Amino acid sequence: MITSLHRSRRLQGLTKWGKLSRTMSAKRYAIFLVLLPVLLYAFGTVCCAAGYDAFAVIGDTHVGKAASLYETFINRIEKEGIQTVMHVGDAIATPGDAAEWTRLFEITGNAITLHIAPGNHDVNNRRSLAAYLKATGRGPYYSVASKDTLFVFLNTEVPGQEARIMGRQLAWLETELGKGFKHKFVFLHRPLFPTIFGTGYCLDRYPVERDRLHQLFVKHGVTLVMSGHQHLYNRSEKDGVLYVITGGGGAQLHPFPGDSSGFMHYIVAKKRNEGYVFSVFDFKGTVRDEFSLRR
Numbered sequence: 001m002i003t004s005l006h007r008s009r010r011l012q013g014l015t016k017w018g019k020l021s022r023t024m025s026a027k028r029y030a031i032f033l034v035l036l037p038v039l040l041y042a043f044g045t046v047c048c049a050a051g052y053d054a055f056a057v058i059g060d061t062h063v064g065k066a067a068s069l070y071e072t073f074i075n076r077i078e079k080e081g082i083q084t085v086m087h088v089g090d091a092i093a094t095p096g097d098a099a100e101w102t103r104l105f106e107i108t109g110n111a112i113t114l115h116i117a118p119g120n121h122d123v124n125n126r127r128s129l130a131a132y133l134k135a136t137g138r139g140p141y142y143s144v145a146s147k148d149t150l151f152v153f154l155n156t157e158v159p160g161q162e163a164r165i166m167g168r169q170l171a172w173l174e175t176e177l178g179k180g181f182k183h184k185f186v187f188l189h190r191p192l193f194p195t196i197f198g199t200g201y202c203l204d205r206y207p208v209e210r211d212r213l214h215q216l217f218v219k220h221g222v223t224l225v226m227s228g229h230q231h232l233y234n235r236s237e238k239d240g241v242l243y244v245i246t247g248g249g250g251a252q253l254h255p256f257p258g259d260s261s262g263f264m265h266y267i268v269a270k271k272r273n274e275g276y277v278f279s280v281f282d283f284k285g286t287v288r289d290e291f292s293l294r295r
Helices: 002-023 026-043 070-079 098-108 126-136 167-177 207-219
Strands: 046-048 054-058 084-087 113-116 142-146 149-153 183-187 224-227 233-238 241-246 265-272 275-282 287-294
Touching: 054 070, 070 098, 070 265, 098 113, 098 126, 113 126, 113 149, 149 167, 167 207, 207 241, 233 287, 241 265
Parallel strands: 046 142, 054 084, 084 113, 149 183, 183 224, 224 241
Antiparallel strands: 054 265, 142 149, 233 241, 265 275, 275 287
């Protein structure tokens, strides 16, 4: 089971990194950290997983801030028997902070598999990207397959390519999306189509690259794209692709004046009748929105 192996493999990776850092000179180790992201780009491949018929989604938890709700979230989904979490980025508050990464995984615990599409509070340069890769034990972008569903985790914070999906990542993505899965879900931090108060800070900053990515989703039958970055909840549809912004996991809210989009929340997804039902919960336990996807 990937649930039980993920944590142990991550800890094994940390042990190997610790031994490596002690045997290399400080200068060589620093060079290695700079080159590490390039070396890991080749490992963003699909791994098969079971038990993803129920999962939870959260974003912008900013673990490391006193007001983080992440521990409450973990306690609630554990009570529901959910063992998989998709995080749409800004998991921690300070890019590259090893103590915050340690705290995040301490709260998550051994029973839950955590997938992260990194945000700008997780990665903002090559060194913090190396810290992210070291903490998670995964590549900078990757995918996981479970039965008839493909889950893709993109990186909108690749140094020098911020707010864009391009180059090797884009080529890899096209190959992944070309695979024959019934359901294809994509997770990334910055939205393609932000609300009006997020314009200029998301993938809309580069409209040509953003539109190319959207058309790739349309071409390959992606039905759901989940993002964070904006600290609110929003659901919209474009050309058959459902776009959900779910950035209410604990950071200071960015609501529309006078509307109800700004509330702390998380999402629970459950597979039902060859499709999925998504329920949006606030931290009082109230369902604030619900939608389903079937193909």
